[in-house]
Amino acid sequence: MLDKRTPLPVDEAIARCMAHTQSAPIITVPLADSLNFYTAEDTIATYDIPMFNKSPYDGYAVRSADTAGASGDNRISFRMIDHIGAGAVSREALQQNEAVRIMTGAPIPQGADAVVMLEQTVETAEGFTLRKSFSPGENISVQGEECRQGELVLSAGTLITPGVQAVLATFSYSMVNVRKKPDVALISTGTELTSIDEPLLPGKIRNSNGPMIAGQLADLGIKPTIYQVTADDYEHLLAIMREALQSHDIIITTGGVSVGDYDYMPKIYNALKADILFNKVAMRPGSVTTVAALGSQLLFGLSGNPSACYTGFELFAKPVIKKMIGASQCYAPIIEVKLTEDFLKANPFTRFIRAELDLINRTVRPAGFNKSNAVIAIARSNSMIMLPGGTRGFKSGDRVKVIITRLTDVTTW
């Protein structure tokens, strides 16, 4: 007798996963290793930026008052009393008609309140002449014009990008507080799976879910422990699950979660006394996706069908991991755009279609053959169209909701 599974709406299934998710502990990493972590604390300006009034140009620092009345017919002469580049400080204080030759980034000398670009001067034996007047503060980068000491620069939960690393370096954060990445075990199950360098015997297939999920994890900066399980053998699989549970926060399995004779994951969750958060979701594909908890450990039982497997990871595992690692925004953005192909199938459940989103023209179309067992459409997709359950007959021109899964290069085909 099969256990009856009650489908849970997708948003509730996601909420159950998230309610079971704790933030990972804070660790400190060198700035150079911090890329793709999330900041675990607010980044506060440790000083004003710029730290001092500085020259934005290569030129001469002058007293603006001395330039009053300058014109083409009345060039005013200045005497150069010092010469500094960025990194040096002039000890001179400017007196009348004196100037310091100054390079971009160097601190404005005492008494000066304007900078004349080199191109606006004509050199003389003593210094230079100029033909226009300058106002106080002209061509000066003012201390604190970008931000003030103590100001909140970036909130906790910011993805550390190269730009963020530049900010952290600016404010002398040589070590950065981030949240530890979870230890993840990845177990692809299935007697039919043949490793990539073995010959494909009748009935066998390649394991595409394993490399795909490993890649989805790598996008989050996580390198999973990979377990090879190429036999649907209950005892063996249970032993592997127990072993993986010793040292991992998350166990992701692919395959074996449905009701088939060799689908052992439901029996394994039982044997492990795991708390099943759900084992049926009102969605297609991926309706058999199962998520279970053992204390703080989470077990993601993703479907074996590649498109269902991919979708299950994006919808459930990804936001959970992002919450663990302290992301302030755990969910992929959703936008509404115009569909450019008919999609006339009925949608008894919420349907996710691997899709090609054209962000420039704000249009979307399915990325080719799109059944649960499809693999090519995943590669061609940068998004998933989300059609609500209980609908049918979406026509070209209709507006549909789209989850953006990738913002990087759009695959062409």
Ligand SMILES: Nc1nc2c(c(=O)[nH]1)N[C@H]1C(S)=C(S)[C@@H](COP(=O)(O)OP(=O)(O)OC[C@H]3O[C@@H](n4cnc5c(N)ncnc54)[C@H](O)[C@@H]3O)O[C@H]1N2
């Ligand atoms: N009687 C029913 N049969 C099925 C149901 C159902 O509700 N009642 N659900 C169907 C749906 S929907 C899905 S999705 C699949 C889910 O199957 P499992 O999660 O149990 O996965 P498997 O049976 O192990 O494999 C399914 C399919 O995927 C291929 N596969 C598995 N692993 C991989 C991999 N690593 N790389 C590539 N392809 C993989 C496998 O060969 C099968 O073709 O169940 C339906 N059946």
Ligand code: MOO
């Ligand atoms: O629920 Mo299945 O994952 O549609 O193919």
Ligand SMILES: [Mg+2]
């Ligand atoms: Mg099965």
